Amino acid sequence: MTSLNATSDTVSSIDADALILGFDGDVVSHAQLPDDVRASIATTAQALEPKAKVGATVVLPGTDIAATRIVLVGIGDGSEGDLREAAGAAARAVGTRPSSVIVALPATDDAKAAAVGEGVILGSYTFNEYKSDDALASYEGAAWQVAGASGAAIERARIIAAAVAGTRDLVNTPPLDMFPAAVAEIAQSYGEQLGVDVDVYEPQRLADEGFGGILAVGMGSSRLPRLVKVEWAPEDAKSHVALVGKGITFDTGGISLKPPKGMETMKSDMSGASAVLHIVLAAAQAKLPVKVTGWLCMAENMPSGTAQRPSDVIRIYGGRTVEVMNTDAEGRIVMADGLARAIEDNPDAVLDIATLTGAQGVALGTRTSAVMGCESVRSEVVAAAEETNEAFWPMPLPEHLKEGMESKVADIKNIGEPSGGMLSAGLFLRDFVGETPWAHLDIARPAFNEGGAWGHNPSGATGASVRAMFRFLEKRAGL
Numbered sequence: 027m028t029s030l031n032a033t034s035d036t037v038s039s040i041d042a043d044a045l046i047l048g049f050d051g052d053v054v055s056h057a058q059l060p061d062d063v064r065a066s067i068a069t070t071a072q073a074l075e076p077k078a079k080v081g082a083t084v085v086l087p088g089t090d091i092a093a094t095r096i097v098l099v100g101i102g103d104g105s106e107g108d109l110r111e112a113a114g115a116a117a118r119a120v121g122t123r124p125s126s127v128i129v130a131l132p133a134t135d136d137a138k139a140a141a142v143g144e145g146v147i148l149g150s151y152t153f154n155e156y157k158s159d160d161a162l163a164s165y166e167g168a169a170w171q172v173a174g175a176s177g178a179a180i181e182r183a184r185i186i187a188a189a190v191a192g193t194r195d196l197v198n199t200p201p202l203d204m205f206p207a208a209v210a211e212i213a214q215s216y217g218e219q220l221g222v223d224v225d226v227y228e229p230q231r232l233a234d235e236g237f238g239g240i241l242a243v244g245m246g247s248s249r250l251p252r253l254v255k256v257e258w259a260p261e262d263a264k265s266h267v268a269l270v271g272k273g274i275t276f277d278t279g280g281i282s283l284k285p286p287k288g289m290e291t292m293k294s295d296m297s298g299a300s301a302v303l304h305i306v307l308a309a310a311q312a313k314l315p316v317k318v319t320g321w322l323c324m325a326e327n328m329p330s331g332t333a334q335r336p337s338d339v340i341r342i343y344g345g346r347t348v349e350v351m352n353t354d355a356e357g358r359i360v361m362a363d364g365l366a367r368a369i370e371d372n373p374d375a376v377l378d379i380a381t382l383t384g385a386q387g388v389a390l391g392t393r394t395s396a397v398m399g400c401e402s403v404r405s406e407v408v409a410a411a412e413e414t415n416e417a418f419w420p421m422p423l424p425e426h427l428k429e430g431m432e433s434k435v436a437d438i439k440n441i442g443e444p445s446g447g448m449l450s451a452g453l454f455l456r457d458f459v460g461e462t463p464w465a466h467l468d469i470a471r472p473a474f475n476e477g478g479a480w481g482h483n484p485s486g487a488t489g490a491s492v493r494a495m496f497r498f499l500e501k502r503a504g505l
Contacts, residue, residue, distance in 0.1 A: 114482025
C-alpha cells in the first residue's frame, strides 16, 4: 500500500529509489545535504538546463548518494501551491513503480509540508483496476517520506490525499460497475469503517416521500436511482453544513440524446456526489468539530420506454413543479430534490457540487470552477479555494435570466435561454434553497481532465473541489 511518512532532515546517506530536490535557480532542499554533494548535483544538472518553472523536471543518476535517481523539480516561488504542484510533477518523474522515495523539497512550515505530502500522493495516483498487467496488479505503491515534516502535517496530507484519490477512484470506475446502488453500498461500507451514519433511500421510499426529480431522471434505466445521506455529527459541532452532490453515474442525455462524442466522458457526471461522500469521510477522519450532512443524488440517465420525456411535468420534493424541456438538463432536477430535502434540517449553510453545465467550460475553461449563490457563502468558498490553490471564480446570478425559465404549465422550466446557461442553472437551483445561506459549485470541466497530466492532476478524474471544501469546513470549525 502507498504510504506517507516523515523522515529526518538529514538525508546525506539514504537508501531509496529516488530523492526529490527543488530547483529555484539553484539546488534547494529541506534536507541537510553536504556542500560537496549539492555542488556535484548542481554541476551534473547544469548540462540538462533545469528550470525553476513550477513542475519542470530533470532526472539525474544518484551517483552522489545511495539513491537510484535524483529528481530535480522547479518550485517557482516556493509557495504552498507551487510546492504542491511541483511535488505532483516530481512524483510522476521518479520512474516506474518505485518502492521508496524521499521528498526533500524546501517546505519551511507545516502547511507547506502538508502540501508537499498531498502533491506526491496525488501526482503519483494511477487507476489500474482494469489492467491485466500482472506487474501493475501486484504493485502495492511507494513509501513516500517527506523530509522534516511533522506528524500533524503528514496526517493532514494523508486525509486530504485519500479523499481526493477516493473521489477519483469512484469517477474513474466504468459505469458498468458504478451505478446508483453500487455507490450506496460503497457509502455504507465506508460508514461502517469510519463511524459515519449512512441512510439509503431506496426507490420505493423515494416514491413514498415525493422525490419526483430523482425518480424522473432515473426511471429510464434498469438500474434504479438512490438518494444517500451520509452524516458526520460530532457532539462538539460548531456549525452544521449540508453538502448536496450530483451523482449521475452515466449520462446519455436521456430522450434528448447526446451525440456519441459527448458521452465518452459521462462517467464523470457523478463527480459532485463522489466529492461530497469523500469530503464527509475526510471530516470524520480529521474529527472536525462541525456537523456535515452529505446528500448523494444518484441516478443513471438513460433513454428507454420508461424514461421521462420533454414536456413532462415532475413534482420535486416539497411540492414545486418543473416542466422538463430537455432531459439532458437532468442534473439540476436531481439536485433540486437534494437541496429541498437538505434545508429541512436547518443547516447553517447548504452547498451543492455538480458537473452541471457545459457552459461552465465555455466561460471559464478546463481548470477553473464556478461558484454562485449568496455573497457570504460564495465568498467563503472563494477564500477556502485560494488557501488551497484550487481555482474557483465567483459568478453572478442575473435576475433577468429567470424570465427564460417561466413555464405556462408548471412553476419553472428546467432550461432557460441559450446564453448564460451556467447562470440560469444556478438560478434554477436557488429556487429550492429557501432562505438558507447557499452556494452552488459548478465543476463540470475541472472535474475530469481529458488532456495530459499536469501538476498533481492526472488524466481522468481530478477530485476537483475536495481540497477547497475540506478547508471550508475547517474554517467553519474555527481551525
